[in-house]
Amino acid sequence: MVLGTLLRYIKMTVTLTSDSLYYAPNKESCYMKQPSSKSYPVAVCISAIFGVMGIHHFYLGRYIEGLIDLSLFIATIYFYVNGHLFWAIGFGIVDGIHTFIITIMLLTGSFKDGEGNYVCYPGQRLA
Template sequence: MSATRSPKSYGTAVCLCGIFGVMGVHHFYLGNILHGLVDFALFVVTIALFLHDNPLALLFLLADVLHTIIVFYKLITEQERDGQGRLVCLASTPV
């Protein structure tokens, strides 16, 4: 993977993860389409389980929230990469 800086906005990626993290919107923005689809599917399954009063819904919700927290941490510490393998970081951060 390349160690170059991503052209994607660090602030936009952090905001999308913070607000819509459990839906995986930030993955789509960063070009990690497969990761975004998996994250969105996890969200949809969680909602479906809640609608059917399935006790597994809490487990799926916990997994989705935990995953979002990990990705959010990686974003704010500038360790997350976009779909091309480039680091998502502040423009002032040297790579």
């Protein structure tokens, strides 16, 4: 799965506009917003329940953010188990704030999946 995503990014097309040079997974996404193929209810539920572990990032194809979120969770547990409550609380707060922000972005339909497409709530119009 990770290899497939890596190959998809390697095959990205370079699109040149009059103002700048930027990368896009396909030419259509350069000009209009695309809805994600990922399920909105599943993404929101995973984020709300398992958000501090970063499982929703893996579901949405955002593997680097998923690894960072999972690392924060593991660091929180590690420091808590070893009696370093200051560090455990610090990592836990950072992870909790990050999860809260991502969940709000998912609820409002402003979060993108790993392919750069918006995870839309039912009835959302993309302009």
